[in-house]
Amino acid sequence: MTASSEHIVHEIEPVFDRHSRVLILGTMPSPKSREEGFFYGHPRNRFWTVLASLFHEPVPATNQRKRDLLLRHGIALWDVLASCDIEGASDASIKNAKPNDLTRITSAAPIEAVFCTGAKSAELYRRYCESQTGIPAVQLPSTSPANAAMDTETLTAAYQVILDHLEAPRHVALHVPEVVALEQAIAADGTSLAELMDRAGGFLAFYTHTLHPEGRIAVLCGTGNNGGDGWVAAGWLAEAGHDVVLITPRSADELRAEPAKSAAQKLMQALPESCRILIAPEADAVAAELKAADVIIDAILGTGFSGDSVKEPFARWIEEACACRESGTAVIAADCPSGYSAETGKAASPCIKADETVTMITSKVGLERPWAFTYCGNVTVAPIAYTRPYLDETQPDEPEEQPADAPAPGKPDEQFRRPENEDDDGYDPYSDRPATPEPLFQQDPWN
Ligand SMILES: NC(=O)C1=CN([C@@H]2O[C@H](COP(=O)(O)OP(=O)(O)OC[C@H]3O[C@@H](n4cnc5c(N)ncnc54)[C@H](O)[C@@H]3O)[C@@H](O)[C@H]2O)[C@@H](O)CC1
Ligand SMILES: [K+]
Structure with a gap:
């Protein structure tokens, strides 16, 4: 550990529930995030601005609103590291890294994609976590003020890829x-x-x-x-x-x-x-x-x-x-x-x-x-x-409404109605019926 580095233990609880489909990971909360008690807490970090703009919502102003936004959209949020030695918020200075146990999330939620918010978290994820989860990570650009060269519009465009894994909100x-x-x-x-x-x-x-x-x-x-x-x-x-x-x-x-x-x-x-x-x-x-x-x-x-x-x-x-x-x-x-x-x-x-x-x-x-x-x-x-x-x-999921004149399920309204999947030759490609093997060669009719 260098004179200016500190040993930091991650103390912010991950956000996820059984509906989370995407996991977003940083490296370790910055001093400002630790002070705020929540991820990406620096006012100049654009993480929340980017997410809000992806979903066409106002930027969440409190930790409770941030947590709410993540859960509403099926996003789990944590960091790769459980502890490390670090100088301020400098990812480059990280030493003595110990990873978080991400199976805590992947065993409870149907996570189908993992995204890392920067090169360091992607590198640490590949080294320590990919074997735990079995899911390769996609590296996204960092939203931190240190990545000032990238404007918020470009960042938002890069983060669009997350949307491919999320469900549209259900309207009841x-x-x-x-x-x-x-x-x-x-x-x-x-x-x-x-x-x-x-x-x-x-x-x-x-x-x-x-x-x-x-x-x-x-x-x-x-x-x-x-x-x-x-x-x-x-x-x-x-x-x-x-x-x-x-x-x-x-x-x-x-x-x-x-x-x-x-x-x-x-x-x-x-x-x-x-x-x-x-x-x-x-x-x-x-x-x-x-x-x-x-x-x-x-x-x-x-x-x-x-x-x-x-x-x-x-x-x-x-x-x-x-x-x-x-x-x-x-x-x-x-x-x-x-x-x-x-x-x-x-x-x-x-x-x-x-x-x-x-x-x-x-x-x-x-x-x-x-x-x-x-x-x-x-x-x-x-x-x-x-x-x-x-x-x-x-509100248990209602069965889909059928038009009034729809036949009762399993009871064809006409005697000769064909199963829906059957083609003109009477073959149903989706049925469980084993295909009858065709002979590879026809018998020689002259013998
Ligand atoms: N409860 C909450 O915490 C929240 C409530 N919200 C808002 O609160 C609304 C419901 O509020 P309220 O239950 O206070 O009801 P409203 O504000 O919809 O209506 C009640 C008022 O309407 C007047 N009124 C009733 N019938 C009338 C009539 N025929 N002619 C003229 N005035 C009549 C009553 O005198 C009363 O002042 C929601 O529609 C929503 O906009 C949202 O802010 C979300 C949170
Ligand atoms: K109104």
């Missing part, structure tokens, strides 16, 4: 009480409702900003938690450089629903200059603000709405927003369009017609009705939590 449509129960269960396990709202509003803003990187945005907020998503999104969009006006019937302090009230108060405590708040404005003032906007975010009513009609002042706000959309203003709904039942798909009078709906956590049955597009436009699920463990328990 739940009933509204099931969504509420799901959020409660996630909150009971440590991701609070306030945190879920922060992620919901953050994703709503990220999605809006991706579609409309510039322009003036009006956010219509109701008094429930759907409004809370709007308060969070407004702050985020103002920070991202938009001119934002938030329209609400009540001040932050007068709201009653939690976590919406706390989210609104948090925005008021550090209100960005480009975010104006209009409290209970006259109908004409609302109309003028909506007309001046390039994008309207509808965060008036979400899953808490039911009924045949919408009360004032929201009814008028909805009518004004619909009129603006007729003249070309984009409308993006938070969770579901206001006035539209996320449970039944019934549209009240009046009802928002949106170009896009960013629905939180998972889809809802009302958003899957055949006419939903008229009100919801494109529906995008905001991936605000890792829901799979909860849904695996409560």
